Amino acid sequence: MSIVQKNEFGEIIIADQVIANIAGRAALESYGLVGMASRKIQDGIGELLGLDSLGKGIEVHSKDGELIIDVYVIVSYGTKISQIAKNVMEQIHYSVEQMTGKTVSKVNVVVQGVRVIG
Numbered sequence: 001m002s003i004v005q006k007n008e009f010g011e012i013i014i015a016d017q018v019i020a021n022i023a024g025r026a027a028l029e030s031y032g033l034v035g036m037a038s039r040k041i042q043d044g045i046g047e048l049l050g051l052d053s054l055g056k057g058i059e060v061h062s063k064d065g066e067l068i069i070d071v072y073v074i075v076s077y078g079t080k081i082s083q084i085a086k087n088v089m090e091q092i093h094y095s096v097e098q099m100t101g102k103t104v105s106k107v108n109v110v111v112q113g114v115r116v117i118g
Contacts, residue, residue, distance in 0.1 A: 003062065003102055014100055020058040023069050023107075026095035027058075030087040032079035037072040037112035066105035067096065074113040085109040 003014040036057030059070040
């Protein structure tokens, strides 16, 4: 479901994939985040996605004109998961609202795995 904004000149349509890419780029700016994970866990292992597929780790829903964004991530071992999740939520909330002009009501962070960076 895309976002449609109407003005006196016509319509602006923002696809969910665009919102997912904005959210993915914003999430990667958070300290302690290794990367985006696939939305489906196979064999209990979160698959790390590359930069070209950021949107695959994000689901965008629209309810009553507000956005709900689900983010699937992999975090760095030894970091405080709750703080990373909070930072990701804040980054995505701010970036998506600033770039789209739409209200983000929720950002849900699902931690799919923990990786050792070395």
